[in-house]
Structures are given as structure tokens and as C-alpha cells.
Amino acid sequence: MDFTFTPQQEALRAEFKEFFAEEEKRAPEGWTGGIEALFASDEGWVYHRSVAEKLAERGWLALPWPKEYGGKEHSYMEQLIFSEVKSYHRVPGADLWGPYIVAPSILEYGTEEIKREWLPRIARAEINWCQGWSEPNAGSDLASLTTRAVEDGDDYVINGQKTWTSGAHRADHIFLMARTDPNAPKHRGLTYFLSEMDRPGITVRPLLYMNRAHLYNEVYFDNLRIPKRNIVGPVNVGWYVTMAGINFERSMVGGVAEAKRDLEDLVEFCKQTRRDGQVLAKDPLVRQRLAEFAIEIEAGRQWAYNVSWLQSKNPMISGEPSASKYFITELTVRLANAGVEIMGLYGTLRTGSKWANLQGKFEALCQESLGITIAAGSTETMINLIAWMGLKLPRIR
Amino acid sequence: MNLDFTEEQEMLRTMARDFIDKECPKTMVRELEDDPKGYFPEIWSKMAELGWMGLIIPEKYGGTGGSFMDLVVLLEEIGRGCLPGPFFSTAILSALPILAAGSEEQKQDFLPRIAKGQIIMALALTEPSATYDAAGVSTTARLEKDDYVINGTKLFIHDAHIADYLLCVTRTKGWSLPEQGITLFLVDAKTPGIKITPLLTIADDKQNEVILENVSVPQKNMIGELHQGWPVIARLLEQATIAKCAEMIGGADWILEACIDYAKERVQYDRPIGSFGMIQRYIADMWTEVGIAKRLAYYTTWLVEQGLPCAMEVAMTKAWVSDVYMRQARMGVQIHGGIGTTRDHDMGLYYRRARQVTLLFGDANLHREVVAQEMGL
Numbered sequence: 003m004d005f006t007f008t009p010q011q012e013a014l015r016a017e018f019k020e021f022f023a024e025e026e027k028r029a030p031e032g033w034t035g036g037i038e039a040l041f042a043s044d045e046g047w048v049y050h051r052s053v054a055e056k057l058a059e060r061g062w063l064a065l066p067w068p069k070e071y072g073g074k075e076h077s078y079m080e081q082l083i084f085s086e087v088k089s090y091h092r093v094p095g096a097d098l099w100g101p102y103i104v105a106p107s108i109l110e111y112g113t114e115e116i117k118r119e120w121l122p123r124i125a126r127a128e129i130n131w132c133q134g135w136s137e138p139n140a141g142s143d144l145a146s147l148t149t150r151a152v153e154d155g156d157d158y159v160i161n162g163q164k165t166w167t168s169g170a171h172r173a174d175h176i177f178l179m180a181r182t183d184p185n186a187p188k189h190r191g192l193t194y195f196l197s198e199m200d201r202p203g204i205t206v207r208p209l210l211y212m213n214r215a216h217l218y219n220e221v222y223f224d225n226l227r228i229p230k231r232n233i234v235g236p237v238n239v240g241w242y243v244t245m246a247g248i249n250f251e252r253s254m255v256g257g258v259a260e261a262k263r264d265l266e267d268l269v270e271f272c273k274q275t276r277r278d279g280q281v282l283a284k285d286p287l288v289r290q291r292l293a294e295f296a297i298e299i300e301a302g303r304q305w306a307y308n309v310s311w312l313q314s315k316n317p318m319i320s321g322e323p324s325a326s327k328y329f330i331t332e333l334t335v336r337l338a339n340a341g342v343e344i345m346g347l348y349g350t351l352r353t354g355s356k357w358a359n360l361q362g363k364f365e366a367l368c369q370e371s372l373g374i375t376i377a378a379g380s381t382e383t384m385i386n387l388i389a390w391m392g393l394k395l396p397r398i399r
Numbered sequence: 400m401n402l403d404f405t406e407e408q409e410m411l412r413t414m415a416r417d418f419i420d421k422e423c424p425k426t427m428v429r430e431l432e433d434d435p436k437g438y439f440p441e442i443w444s445k446m447a448e449l450g451w452m453g454l455i456i457p458e459k460y461g462g463t464g465g466s467f468m469d470l471v472v473l474l475e476e477i478g479r480g481c482l483p484g485p486f487f488s489t490a491i492l493s494a495l496p497i498l499a500a501g502s503e504e505q506k507q508d509f510l511p512r513i514a515k516g517q518i519i520m521a522l523a524l525t526e527p528s529a530t531y532d533a534a535g536v537s538t539t540a541r542l543e544k545d546d547y548v549i550n551g552t553k554l555f556i557h558d559a560h561i562a563d564y565l566l567c568v569t570r571t572k573g574w575s576l577p578e579q580g581i582t583l584f585l586v587d588a589k590t591p592g593i594k595i596t597p598l599l600t601i602a603d604d605k606q607n608e609v610i611l612e613n614v615s616v617p618q619k620n621m622i623g624e625l626h627q628g629w630p631v632i633a634r635l636l637e638q639a640t641i642a643k644c645a646e647m648i649g650g651a652d653w654i655l656e657a658c659i660d661y662a663k664e665r666v667q668y669d670r671p672i673g674s675f676g677m678i679q680r681y682i683a684d685m686w687t688e689v690g691i692a693k694r695l696a697y698y699t700t701w702l703v704e705q706g707l708p709c710a711m712e713v714a715m716t717k718a719w720v721s722d723v724y725m726r727q728a729r730m731g732v733q734i735h736g737g738i739g740t741t742r743d744h745d746m747g748l749y750y751r752r753a754r755q756v757t758l759l760f761g762d763a764n765l766h767r768e769v770v771a772q773e774m775g776l
Binding site: 003004005006007008011079269272273283284286288289290292293294296297298300301302304305307308311321322325328329385386388389390392393395396397398 | 400683767774
């Protein structure tokens, strides 16, 4: 085995590092780096957009794409390095879906016309996406969604409701799945649409997070008309178009890097803070807990590297990326709560309080982190995927 | 970056697995638990023929000059099969210090014999203090005329009862700086004054009490320099710790596979128990944790192999692998139900081994404390 990166990869890492370390300094007051920060505050959104334009200029939103659509034809490893460095510095700027979920689906299933229309715009950060997947009765069991799309001339007419739509209030476009054949088996009657958000028939209603942050929304479609040319892949094949989109770099190395940074902050805090006449860092229990997180983060990093390595040989692997998602998001929840517990009562004080520790970062994180063990495949879904797909354990339907 | 094993390493793994399955199945492993020697000399000879004892000994000393990653592959298989015998004591704990600090003459004398399986050796490091630090060494060696005379009690010494030589870690100078007065000696196990008594352990893994009473050792048997033995042992402990992690990972892998197979076969409520969400969760957790343990261990192995600083990563690996192996063994019994708790089933063997081995070379708490220190806490 050889754990070294190529000189080109090292040079790229240095370039990313220089850029993101600089951008980090421009973060607004109270910036925590999570998706909540991105969507909830106007300052956060402005920060995100300013970085997005710079990323686009450098071509960094399209690292793995073919050159003809504005990409750099890099491998999973370069994408991993980008995510790792960017997340460590808590810098936004990459649309959560466009480059990573929408583009791979388009690349795999889109017509030449679709590719030429949408990919360059995604690479140039011209589009702010939101994701029209989940519905009130279709969460982990996504394929049971009921939003209906009915053919009408050159258009499809969409009716239904989406929910947990993060950032819909900031977005100008939505990619969505709707049922085009209600009589087909549930995975075989769905179609993948792209739409502007300002088309008539779309209503966005805020759904506030437990800490009042405006992150999620409900999105209602009331006779929304989407032209047929905005369909990605064949009609009724939308499920598979969607699945093609989730075979992007799935190592979760970004989550590892964020946790690493959060732990570094917590370690620094423990070195500098006295409680009960003793520096927190000298408390044996605190030392054990911090060391355990350092171990799990390093172990998670090695696992993530291996996921990318395996994906570079076979993008369709199933168990390993699911384990990454499961392990790293659950680790983040535990780390967030450990931070609050180590700080004690101070740990519960919010950003803006003069008594808050680390500007209330862990107070925010212990709430935000709950979302990531549910979004994009819940912990339970990941465990099911490991058991069913990875280990072939029997499945009773 | 290349995170795959080489073809040669894959071959070594296949060969080792086949050999252990055929030559020393679990029935024999458990038989050996009640055997005073604890190993079969015929299997030991065959292992030598396969080049295992000389795997990381350079060719000029009769070995095959393999890498540390090669050794990790072999140890995973040894751990997977719970293969008993003095391999670890001889080929790792004794060969590595001789290789690192022995004189040319000592290397020429001992290493080829180790590689050929002609001698068995044991590391006499730990004492009733039951720690792995220099301060825990109170056995003394005193120069009298031409010989050193060793006095003290060594405890938890694997394979001393069958060893031809003991690599004895002694104190030759005072206590104020514990690391600066340690000296290593090769001691013929038949030297008068050595009394070896087997210990009864949870894993029947052939540990011993070794009492040394006025044991005379010629000066030429000193390994490395006078008072300078600790750095050799410290380096050995890094290597041995990661090597032991490889054994644990092999055992954890066996447990996982046994659980997956059993969960697919065992039927309750008219369905395989592996179809129940609860069992799936146990197994998915086990698979995830052992998978992660492997990747951490391989990274650390690579650091060791490259001679890069690795104190933090070794400690991280030992802490994580120990905890994972213990959880794995505990859940392995749970998933198997009542049969898993019996003497008839192999799972108990792994549970007892896990309970033992996770404490060797420092337990998870100790290694987390090392990590904390390395983090500047």
C-alpha cells in the first residue's frame, strides 16, 4: 500500500488550502459553517455566493467532469482533496446539489442538448438549486412519492407537495421527481424534471428548524407546467437517473474534516479554560473523551480515503459509502454533545451571549447535527443498505 | 495512492489461511489449550519451511526480507485462526530487537536460527508492576567479574516455558530517569537460577512467571549498549502493538463472518434471524467498525514501514482496535445465543482471546491517554 498523493495532487491541495484559508477569514460574524449558516442568514448567503463565483472562475465546481462541459477530468481523489480542504476551513461556495447530484445524473442520462444547456451553468455557479425529492409520506421510502406529473402537449403538469426542502427560499431552480405512471411498480413510474422556481404554480412555505433557523421549506406544486425538454433521461426512468446522481464522491471526507476542525476548537478551548481551579485539559475524563474523538476522526478519515479509492475502481459500491455516512454523521452528533457537556452550563448558551463558549458553536452544532443523521439517507437507511446490499443479509418484504 | 494489497500479499494471505485451516483447525486449537507446551512442533517446523519466522528477517540473515505490511497480512490470518504457538514471541518480540540493536555476530548467530524455526524465544519485559514502561522494570543486572548477574521477577511472559532463550529487559542503573538505565540480555533459558511457572489465564495463552535468581549471563550476550536498551524496547513496542492489532483484526474478521453466516442460517419465528432489524444492526455495526479498524491499522502499518513518526497513530490504532475487538467478541456470543457461551463452540475461544489480547501492550484507556499527550493536552 502507498498512502502518498501524487505531486500534482499535493500541489492541488496546497492551492485549495491557500484559497480556502484566505476565504475563511471573510466569514461573517457567528458563522458556523453548516448548511444552517448557509441558508438561514442573509450574511451567510451573501458569503456563500461570493465564494461560489470564485470557485466557478477556477473551475473547481466541475473537477471530475469531462473537459467539453467545463470540467477538469479529475478523479475521485482530487474531488476528495477539494472536499477535505474546503470543509476543514468551513467555507461555503459549492451548491450542495448542482455539481454533486444534478450534474452526474445529467452526465449519465442527459441528452446532448440538456448537457449543453445545464452543465456549463452549474459549473459557472449560475444556478442555486433545491431538491424536490422528499414528501410528507415519502422519506426514507422515497420511491413511494406521490407528486403527480401528467403529460399535456409540450409540457408536464405537476401537482403535489415536497418537504424538507433545504434552501428553497434561496433557490432559483429545483430538480424534482414526480410520478408519471401511477400503475407501474413504484420505482418504475417516476420521472426527473428540472424547473425554474419562478414558474407559476410553485409556493414555498418556511418550516423552521428547532432553533428557529429557516433552513427547510415545504414546496407546493399547483398545476406547475414544466416543458418536456427539461426532463433528464427517459420518462418513467427517473428513479435510475436519480440513483446515477448519488454515485458522486461519497467518502464523507468533508464531514470528517469538519469534525476534525470542531475537535481542534474544543481541544484549544479545553487547554485555555479553567473549571474548578483546574485546566479542563488536565481532567482525565476530558482527556479520554477528546482522545477518543481524535481516534475516531482519524479512523474515519482513513475509511473515507478508502471509500474514494474503492469508488475510483467501482463507483457503484454500496456498503462502504453507507458506512461512511452512518459513522461520520453519528460521530458528529456525539462530538457536538460532548462539547456541550464538557463546557457544562456554558455550553448551552447561544451565539451572541457574552458568556457563550466558542461563540455558541457547540450549542448550534448539537442541534444542526441531528439533521445530518436523517437527511440524505437516515442512519437507519444506511444500516439497512449495509445489511442488505453490502452483507446480503436476508430481507423480508 | 494505492490502498490495495499487492498480489504477493494476497497470495500470502490465501496460503496462510489454507495452511492454518488444514494444519491447525479450531478443534486442535482448543486441544492445545490443555496441552502444557501449547504448540505442535510439527506445525512450527512447517511454518518455518513456509518462511513465516523469517518473513521480516533480511535475506542475509536467512529470512525473506519481507515488509511490515507482509507481516500484518500474515498476522491477520494467525489471529483469524487463533493459531497457538510462540510465533509472536519469537519472530517479532525477539527477532526485531536483535535485528535493531544486536551486533553483527549476534545477528548471524540468532536470526538464521529463528528463520529456520530452530529456536524459540520469549521477551521477558513485564513484571508484577504489569506495565509496559521503563519505570516498571525493576529486575536488576549487576556486573560481577566477567558476567552480569540478573535478579528479579518477570510476569506475564508468553512462551517462556518452551523458550530456548529469553530476551531479558533489566535495570543496570538507577531510577531517577527510568528510561536511561535499561539493558537487554539474551539469556539461555537453561541457565541455573531461572524458575519458570505457567500462569492460568482466561485465554490459556501460555503466559508464565519467570523468577531470575542470580542468573549469570556473559557480557557478550548484551544486546545493544549498556544502559541504552529502552529506545530499542520503545521502538519494539510500537511495532509489536501494531502487529498485535493485526492479530486482533484477524480475529474480529472471523467473528464477523461467523455471525453473518449464522444469521443467514439460524431460523426462529420461521425466518432467518439475519432478517431481523436488530440482528442486522448488530452486524452492520460490527462490519463498519472492523472495516474502519483495518483502514486505520493499515495506515499506521505504512507509517511504521516507512519509518515515519507514528506514536500517535499506533496509540490510536491500539485503542480503537482493542475496543472494537472486545465489542465484536461480545456481540459474537450474543448473536449466537446460548451455543455461543459453550465450551463446544469456537465463539467462546475468541471471546476469551479478545479479553486477553486487548490488554496486551497497554489497554485502550492507556493508549487514549497517549493520544491525549500527543494532542498536547
